[in-house]
Amino acid sequence: MGLRAALRRRPSKDIVYALAQVERKGFEYGIPDTGIGEYDQGIGNAGPADRRTTLKTMYDAYVACPWAFSAVNAIVRTITAGGLVTDWDSDTGQGDQPQPVKPANVLALERMLAWCNQRDDIRQVMRGAIVDLLVYGDAYLELVWVGDQPVALYNLDCPSIYPVADAHGHISGYVQVTEYGQRASFETREVIHIPYDSLRTGVFGLSPTQAAMLPITCWLFAAGNSKQVFRRGNPPTVHVDMPAGMSSSDVRRWDAMYAQRNLGSDNVGRPIITKGGAHVQELAPARIVDAISFLDQKRDEILAVYGVPPAKGGVIEAGHLGAGTGEAQDRTFRVNTCAPIAEIVLEKLNFHLVRHGFKIDGWRLKFGDIDWRDSKVVEDIRDSRLRNGSWTLNRYRAEIGEPPVPGGDAAVLVDRQNLVLWKDIAVMSEAMVLAKRAPGVAAQDPTISANPAADLNGRLAKPLTGMEESSGDAFENAPPWALAILAGLADLSAALRAIEAVEATAERTPAPV
Incomplete structure (x- = not known):
C-alpha cells in the first residue's frame, strides 16, 4: 500500500505503518x-x-x-x-x-x-x-x-x-x-x-533537576557551611592582637589551644583566656539569619523550577497559616x-x-481521579445541586452511600422561602405572574382580567389554554396544597393592590387646614 493510499484510510495503524516506511530529512x-x-x-x-x-x-x-x-x-x-x-x-x-x-x-x-x-x-x-x-x-x-x-x-x-x-x-x-x-x-x-x-x-x-542544578548547588554549599558553623559551636568572628615579641611557634600554639578549648558544641560559652598582653576583639557576630534567608531564597528557586507551589512543597508562608491561597495553589499545581x-x-x-x-x-x-477538595466544599456543591433541581434526593443519597427513600426521585427547586416540585414549576410561574400584576393594567389590556384572584380561581378549575401545549394540564394535575398556595397568592395580590389604592387616594386628598 502506498503512502498516499494509507493516509486516506481511517485506521491509525495504516498511517503508522506508512510513516514507518519513509525517512525524514532533518x-x-x-x-x-x-x-x-x-x-x-x-x-x-x-x-x-x-x-x-x-x-x-x-x-x-x-x-x-x-x-x-x-x-x-x-x-x-x-x-x-x-x-x-x-x-x-x-x-x-x-x-x-x-x-x-x-x-x-x-x-x-x-x-x-x-x-x-x-x-x-x-x-x-x-x-x-x-x-x-x-x-x-x-x-x-x-x-x-x-x-x-x-x-x-x-x-x-x-x-x-x-x-x-x-x-x-x-x-x-x-x-x-x-x-x-x-x-x-x-x-x-x-x-x-x-x-x-x-x-x-x-x-x-x-529534566527539571538538571535545570535546577545551580540553585540546588548553592543550597547545598550554604547548608554545608551552616553545618560546619554549628558543628564548631557557632563561634564569633574574632581578631586577636598578639604581643609584638611573641614568636611564631607561640602564635601557632595559642591558635591550636583556641581551636581545642573554644570551638565545638562542648565549648559553647567558654571564655577566651589570654595572657602576655594579647588583645581579643569580636569583629562580627555569627549571621545565622542571613544564612537562613539565603537558604529560603534558593529553596523558592528550586520549587519554582519544578513547578511546585510553596504550600505543596511543605512551605508554610507568612500570612497563609489558615486557608490562604491553599486551594488556588493546589489547582495551579495540578493543572x-x-x-x-x-x-x-x-x-x-x-x-x-x-x-x-x-x-x-x-x-x-x-x-485514577482523587477528590482532593475539602469536605465542606464538596457538601456545599451537593446541597446546591439538590436545591436547584440538578440532583434528586435519591441521587444525593446514592452519592453519600445512603439507600433511596420514597418520593426521592422527584426534583425540587428550593429558594429562600419556598419548595416547589419541578413538575409544578409551570403552576408556580403562572401564579407569580398573576400575583405581580399592577393595578390598572387590566383596564389597558383587555386580555388581562381586572380581578386576578377570581381569574386565578377560575383558571385553577379548568386546564390552561395557552400553556398546556408545552407543559400539559399543569393546574389540573396540581396537588391540593399547591392550589391552596396559589389561591392565597392571588388573594394576597388583591389585598396589596387595595392597600396601594388607599395610599394613592390619601396622597391625592389635601390635608385639612
Whole structure:
C-alpha cells in the first residue's frame, strides 16, 4: 500500500505503518552522522562513563537536597494517587451514557496491570518512571512479551540504558551496560522510552533537576557551611592582637589551644583566656539569619523550577497559616504541573501498551481521579445541586452511600422561602405572574382580567389554554396544597393592590387646614 493510499484510510495503524516506511530529512541535535550507540551517546553524553557520571550527579542532587526530593515526590504522589485504570474513550464523565462491556483484550490489560511483575505493583512502577523523568529527563520501562502478548512491565535503570539511533533520531534498539559490566540488548518493542521536554529536541529529555542544578548547588554549599558553623559551636568572628615579641611557634600554639578549648558544641560559652598582653576583639557576630534567608531564597528557586507551589512543597508562608491561597495553589499545581507530566507518560503507555501491545481501540489508560477538595466544599456543591433541581434526593443519597427513600426521585427547586416540585414549576410561574400584576393594567389590556384572584380561581378549575401545549394540564394535575398556595397568592395580590389604592387616594386628598 502506498503512502498516499494509507493516509486516506481511517485506521491509525495504516498511517503508522506508512510513516514507518519513509525517512525524514532533518537531523537531531547532538547526534553525529554515525548515529549514537553504546560507545557514543552524542554531544554532552560522549560515552558510557560520561553519561553515567552526568546522571549520577543529578541523582546525588536529588537525594542530598530535601527541596528537590520534596518537589519530585509531591508531583509523583499526586499523579499516581489514584493508580492506573482503563477508561472508555466515549465517556463524557457526566454519567449520561452507560459504559459498554469491556472487551477481552481490555480485561487482559487489566489483569496485567493488577500483577505487572513479581516485585512491584503498577503504582510503584509508575512512581519510579515519573521520578526518573523528573531527575534524569528520561524514563525506561521494560515490556516483557510472550509471543504477541505483553505479560510484564519493569522499570529500567536510566543511567545504564543507551539508545541506539541513526543521525535522524530513529531509534533501532537499546543497550544496557551496568557498573558490573553486565550487558543486555533490547528491541524497540521491549522498551517504552519516555523522554521529558527538550529545547533542542533530540533523543534525550532535559529534566527539571538538571535545570535546577545551580540553585540546588548553592543550597547545598550554604547548608554545608551552616553545618560546619554549628558543628564548631557557632563561634564569633574574632581578631586577636598578639604581643609584638611573641614568636611564631607561640602564635601557632595559642591558635591550636583556641581551636581545642573554644570551638565545638562542648565549648559553647567558654571564655577566651589570654595572657602576655594579647588583645581579643569580636569583629562580627555569627549571621545565622542571613544564612537562613539565603537558604529560603534558593529553596523558592528550586520549587519554582519544578513547578511546585510553596504550600505543596511543605512551605508554610507568612500570612497563609489558615486557608490562604491553599486551594488556588493546589489547582495551579495540578493543572500546570501534574497534568502535563501525566499526559506525557499516558501518551507513551497508550501507544505502546494499549494500541500496539493489546490491540485495543476505544479504550485508554488514565490515572485514577482523587477528590482532593475539602469536605465542606464538596457538601456545599451537593446541597446546591439538590436545591436547584440538578440532583434528586435519591441521587444525593446514592452519592453519600445512603439507600433511596420514597418520593426521592422527584426534583425540587428550593429558594429562600419556598419548595416547589419541578413538575409544578409551570403552576408556580403562572401564579407569580398573576400575583405581580399592577393595578390598572387590566383596564389597558383587555386580555388581562381586572380581578386576578377570581381569574386565578377560575383558571385553577379548568386546564390552561395557552400553556398546556408545552407543559400539559399543569393546574389540573396540581396537588391540593399547591392550589391552596396559589389561591392565597392571588388573594394576597388583591389585598396589596387595595392597600396601594388607599395610599394613592390619601396622597391625592389635601390635608385639612
